[in-house]
Each structure stands twice: as structure tokens, then as C-alpha cells.
Amino acid sequence: MAEGLYGPTGFFTDAASGPSQHFRTSAHASALFAGAVVRLVERVDAALGHPKAFDLVDVGAGRGELLATVRAMLPEDLARRARLTAVEVAPRPSRLEEEIAWVREVPDGIVGLLIATEWLDNVPLDVADLDDHGRLRKVLVDPATGDESLGEAVDAADLFWLRRWWPSAGRVEIGWPRDTAWADAVSRVRRGCALAVDYGHLRDERPAWGTLTGFRDGRQVAPVPDGSCDVTAHVAMDSIAAAAGTPYEMTRQREALKALGIDGARPPLDLARSDPAAYLRRLSAAGEAAELLEPAGLGGHWWLLHTVGVDGRGSMLL
Template sequence: MTAGLYGPDGFFTARAGGPSQHFRTSVHASPLFAGALLTLVERVDAALGHPKAFDLVDVGAGGGELLATLRAMLPDHLARRARLTAVEVAPRPDGLDPGVGWRRDIPDGIVGLLVATEWLDNVPLDVLDLDDAGRRRRVEVEPATGKESLGGPPDAADLFWLSRWWPAGGRVEIGWPRDAAWADAVDHVRRGCALAVDYGHLRADRPPLGTLTGFLGGRQVPPVPDGSRDVTAHVAMDAVAAAAGTPYELIRQREALKALGIDGARPPLDLAHRDPAAYVRALSAAGAAAELIEPGGLGAHWWLLHTVGIERRGSMLL
């Protein structure tokens, strides 16, 4: 998985057109998503007392679309203080707004908001399955074909994680690399918040057959780790949340976006008579909002928000 995603010929390092050509995220679905995040940015800025410099860091930034959209939306009082940084393993894309920085690693001492939208699902992990004797074994894969076979037993770290977070099920995905990656990301925030948005599951509803899959050209395909496609698995969100060791909120995207002003409601019909052009624009926005909060789609994503070094008075999201 590491080689298929991040190696010299990996999906995220060498594929023309970028990930947005192969799968659709909330960032790509509508600028309404960035608008909702702007509301959160303003809340974090207020909680920090409007610092002289406000960091806005996007981990797993893709083509930098989210930060470019946010930069255009920032009100003047924030635009003058904002430092926007995209963190991505691929080279900086041509034509990206020069006001957006670009680097491979997360900057230290963040004061502001760190965002990771559908990043953790691409942090590589191992998969275990049961052999004929009912013993857990590592799943090995031939990179060129995706053909699977069973290898050696899990190690002590795998078993420790499983005992707490995924004790049942035949085929399981070892999530501690995601826990470590997120804890490290949150540790780079000196004061402010860290937000992970991803599809995932909780201990009570782990999928019995796992979730590992691939995406290519907008279609779900077998997870062959040859660099031609995205290879992804859902995130054990409760394990990731606990690993960071700071106060957090964990809610569905549908709830979060509604609380941040996106409801997907259709515009009133009388607007069609008074201002047909405005009605069409409002109807289009309602359609985009409905996609973002659809319970069976993007609306089922989880929002995990950690607060670091600030006094939280109630929810930052609701």
C-alpha cells in the first residue's frame, strides 16, 4: 500500500491529473464545503483571540483546491493575518494561488486550524485474515495483480491494538498507523484546532470483512497496489480520536455542516416568479448542499475536531 500510493510510481506521487480525476471528495463537490469551514476558521480565530498570524494548514491537500477556495473567501481581517500551507507529497501544481504555501511535511508550532480531509484513509495499513485453523495471519499481496495470500502472524503491536479496538471479525484492518499519524499531526498544533474529515467506523460497528478497496476514474475497483489507482480503507475513528490525547468532538458531516449553515433546503417557489435567475442559482446551491449532507454519501463522513491550548466553551462545531 505504501509503494502503491507513495512510492516513485505511486498514485499520489506520479499520476497525471491528480486524485480529483479518480474520486470525488467534499472539497471537490462544492465550494459550500469551504464556506462551512470558513465559519469554523472564524470560530477558532475568535477562540484564539485573533492572533497576529493565523495558520491554516491542509494535510493531504491534493491540488490545493480547498486552500485556494478558502483564500478567496477570507474576510479582510483574516486575509491580512492568514498563513495558508498545503502539505502534500506530490509536486506543487502549476497555477496554484501563490498565496498558498506548499511543503511535504507538517509545519511545527501551528496557531490556527489544521485540516485533513480524506487523508487518514490513505495512511497505509496492514490487513489480517484467518487461516483454515482460525489463526490470524497477515494478508500479503502481489503488487502487479492484487492476488492475495496469507503470510506470517501479526506482531505484538497489532495484537495490542486489536484487543482494544477491533476484537471481533474475520478480516480486520490494523489501524494503529493511522492513530500514530493523526497524533503526530495534532502534536504540531501549538494552539488551535485540528480537524479530520473522513469515512470510517466505530468499535460497535466494525465491518466484518474490512473495507479495503480501490478507486480509478471515478469507479470502485479492486485494490491492486500498482500505483494506477487509489487504495483506501475506512478509518477507525474512535481509535484515532483517543490516540491524540486532547479534548475532541466526533460527529457526522451531516450534523456538522447543518450546524455551520448548510441545510440543502430548496428555495421558496415564489422566488422563481420574482427573480427566476436567483431561483436557479439558489436551486443549484441547494443541490450541492444536499450532496454534502446526504446520509448515504458524503454526509455520513465523520468530523473529528480536537482543541489544543484553548479554553473550549461548549461545542466548536454545533
């Protein structure tokens, strides 16, 4: 999985095709999502007392689409103070604004907001399944054919994580690498917040057959780790939340976006008569909002927000 996604010819390291050509995230679906991020940035900025420099770090930034849109929307005062950083393994896009830094590793000492939109689902992990004797063994995949076989037994670290977070028998996805990745990212925030937006599940609702799958050209395909497709698995959200070790709140994207000003309401019909152009613009925005809020789609994503060094605050999301 690591080689297929991040190797020399991996899915995310190929400069010729960006992820947006293969699948659609909230950042790609509508600028309304970026607008909600801006409103969250304003809340975090206020909680921090409007620092001289406000860091906005996007982990798994794709081709920088979210940061570029957010930058254009920031209020003037925040725009002057904002330091925007994209974290991505692919080469820097040639058309990205110079004001957006491009790095391979999450920087230290962040004062502001770190955001990871559909990043953790692509952090490589092992999958295990039961053999004929009821023992959990790691699933191996032939990158040339996609054929599966069972390899070595899971080790002690895997079993420790599984007993706590995925105790049900059957095919399992061993999520501790995501815990480690997220805990490390959150640790880079000195003061502010860290937000993970992803599709995932909780301990009592782990899927019996796992979630590992692939995407190519907007279609779900077999998860063959040969670099030709995205290989992804849902995130154990409660596990990553506990691993970071800081206060957090967690809700679905539908509720978070509504709290940040996106409601998806259709414009009144009277507006169509008085200002048809404005009516069409608002109707289009309502359609985009509906996609972001759809419970069976993007609206069902989880929002996990950690706070670091921010005292005396209520909810940042609700």
C-alpha cells in the same frame, strides 16, 4: 500499499493526474464545503483571540483546491492574517497561488486550524485474516495480479491494537499507523484545532470483512497496489480520537455542516417569479448542499475536531 500510493510512480505522487480525476471529496463537490470551513476558521480565530497570524494547514491537500477556494472566501481581516499551507507528497501545482505554501511534512507550532479531509483513509496499514488454524496472519497482495495470500502472523503491536479496537474475528484492518499519524499531526498544533474529516466506523460497528478497496476514474475497483488506483480503507475514528490525547468532539458531516450554515433547503417558488436568475442559483446551491449532506454519502462522513490550548469554550461544531 505505501509503495502503490506514495512510491516514485504511486497514485498520489503522479504529477500528471490529480486525485480529483478519480474520486470526489467534499472539497471537490461544492464550494459550500469551503464556505463551512471558513465559518469554522472564524470560530477558531475568535476562540484564539484573533492572533496576529492564523495558520490554516491542509494535510493531504490534493492539488490545493480547498485552500484556494477558502482563500478567496476569507473575510478581509482574516485574509490579511492567514498563513495557508498545503501538505502533500505530489509536486506543487504550477497554477497554485504563491500565497499558499507547499510542503511535504506537517509544520510545527501551528496556531489556528489543521484540517485533514480524506487523508487518514490513505495512510497505509496492514490487513490480516484468519488461516485454517484460526491464527491471524497478514494479507499479502501481488501488485502485478492482485492475487492475495497469507504471510507472517501479526506481531505483538498489532495484537495489542486489535484487542482494544477491533476484537471481532475475521478479516481486520490494523489501524495503529493511522493513530500514530493523526497523533503526530495534532501534536503540531500549539494552539487551536485539528479537524479530521473521513469515512470511518466505531468499535461496535467494525465491518466483518473490512473496507479495503480501490478507486479509479470514479469507479470502485480491486485494491491492487500498483500505483494505478487509489487504495483506501475506512478509519477507526474512535481509535484515532483516543490516540491524539486532547479534548475532542465528533459528529457526522451532515450535522456539522448544518451547524455551519448549510441546510440544503430549496428556495421558495415565489423567488422563481420575482428573480428567476437568483432562484436558479439558489436551486443549484441546494443541490450541491444535498450531496454534501446525504447520509448515505458525503453526509455520513465523520468530523473529528480536537482542541488544543483553547480553554473555556463550548462546542465548535454544534
